[in-house]
Amino acid sequence: EMQLVESGGGLVQAGGSLTLSCAASGFTFDDYAVGWFRQVPGKEREGISCKSSGDGDTYYQDNVRGRFTLSTDKAKNTVYLQMRNLEPEDTAVYYCAAEFVYCPQNGWQFDYLGQGTQVTVSS
Numbered sequence: 001e002m003q004l005v006e007s008g009g010g011l012v013q014a015g016g017s018l019t020l021s022c023a024a025s026g027f028t029f030d031d032y033a034v035g036w037f038r039q040v041p042g043k044e045r046e047g048i049s050c051k052s053s054g055d056g057d058t059y060y061q062d063n064v065r066g067r068f069t070l071s072t073d074k075a076k077n078t079v080y081l082q083m084r085n086l087e088p089e090d091t092a093v094y095y096c097a098a099e100f101v102y103c104p105q106n107g108w109q110f111d112y113l114g115q116g117t118q119v120t121v122s123s
Contacts, residue, residue, distance in 0.1 A: 001026045002025070002098070003024070003025045003114075004023070004024050004096045004097065004112060004113065005023045005114055006020060006022050006094065006095070006114045006116060006117040007020070007021050007022075007023075007117060008020040008021050008117060009117030009118045009119045010118075010120070011120045012086055012119070012120070012121055012122070014087055014088055014121055014122065014123050015085060016086050017083060017085075017086065018083045018086065019080055019082045020036070020081040020083070020094055020117060020119070021078055021079070021080055022078060022079040022080070022081075022096030022114055023077065023078050024077045024078065024079065024096075027098070027112075029077045030053060030054055030074060031053055031054075031100065031101065032098045032099060032101070032112075033050055033056065033098065033102050033104075034050070034051055034070075035047070035048070035050030035096075035098075035108070035110065036048040036049050036050075036079075036095065036097070037094075037095050037108045037110075038090075038092035038094045038119075039092055039093055040092045040093075041093075045108055046063075046092070047061050047107075048060070048061055048064050048068060048081070048094075049061065049064065049081070050070075050103035050104075050108075051070055051072065051079075052102055053100075053101045058070050059103060067083065067084050067085050067086075068081060068083050069081070069082040069084075079096055081096075086119075086121045087121060088121045088122065088123045089121075090121050091119060091120050091121050092118075093117065093118050093119075094116065094117050094118075094119050095113050095114055095115075095116045096113070097110030097112060097113045098110060098111070099111050
């Protein structure tokens, strides 16, 4: 069974940093694109970053490019999201997600999702 388990969320002041982790299991890590998106209750899903399978490229949405960094540790089957210079507008539930081979082309609709972790940025 495929599982994605996020951790590392919490409360941070504006301008601060936070790193989210996502432990993946139940699938061949290198065969899947992995990414992050976020969602505020009542609002649409907002994509953050996605990396294609293997040594594929990493894509970032404009609103986080330069502040957020997606990385992977294949030995640990773990995906990270380093977030710097956080803003109150970054407050949301952050989800780790996976899709076979390529990043989804349809509005960040991944086949596999984690349960989410809350990130709150205070002003």
